[in-house]
Amino acid sequence: GNISIFWFDHGWFWFIPLADGATSVGAVCWPYYLKARKSDPTTFLHETIALCPAIAERLKDAELLGPVTATGNYSYTSERMSGEGYIMLGDAFAFIDPVFSSGVYLAMNSAFLGADTVDVCLRQPHRAARALKQFDAAIRRGLATFSWFIYRITTPVFRDLFMHPRDIFRIEQAMLSLLAGDIFRPSPVHSRLALFKGLYYFMNLLDSRRSFAAWRRRRMAIRDPQAEAATAAAR
């Protein structure tokens, strides 16, 4: 089945149908909301699902198959990607928010690029330094491309663009290519994504009051556990 994302007031849910009929469900929430948790993770997940009618409806007949677990912000990037006799692939090097379901693709892609790099290092040691540098740059470029979108996905302007897509200059197709992971080869996708970024900044300027208010709410939501009341009041 298709992967779904459900946005709600305190964050977003993932809903990923698996091959055996089970579905992976979880929530990524703002710190103020998670810090307010008083119940155990299972109860808290059910309470959180109840706050989002769309996913509650999808799950009304669902049965919980395993234990519910909770974890804190786990995004990271290592300082170096390779050293004497090793390279780092996939999550070993970096982990970014899974909102675009990019992790497995990024890991597999880094494995393919990494295998070619190791091949060069072993067969043509005089080219090793250059191959490792190219490998490093390609992986960081891919992560940066996804990260730009991930960091902005909760902003009102981004959400408007995402939820009401119009395929001007084939930007929508470029976004689909991004989501499919097709960003590692030279293609027109990159200029269309740059156009999307330009459009995003332009719309933020047009709607600067709302953007500034959202930026302030986001800062409060991250910094202050008491910000829930302020966030609710600002809506």
Ligand SMILES: Cc1cc2nc3c(=O)[nH]c(=O)nc-3n(C[C@H](O)[C@H](O)[C@H](O)COP(=O)(O)OP(=O)(O)OC[C@H]3O[C@@H](n4cnc5c(N)ncnc54)[C@H](O)[C@@H]3O)c2cc1C
């Ligand atoms: C909540 C959540 C939701 C996610 N959703 C998605 C999604 O929808 N789509 C998506 O593409 N990605 C998703 N990801 C990310 C994705 O799971 C990872 O990015 C991906 O699995 C990385 O693959 P990897 O091979 O680098 O690492 P892993 O999948 O972690 O594989 C590493 C393996 O090495 C083994 N290992 C560790 N140490 C040793 C050792 N010393 N000796 C031998 N073996 C060892 C581990 O047991 C593990 O099996 C999600 C991640 C999280 C946390």
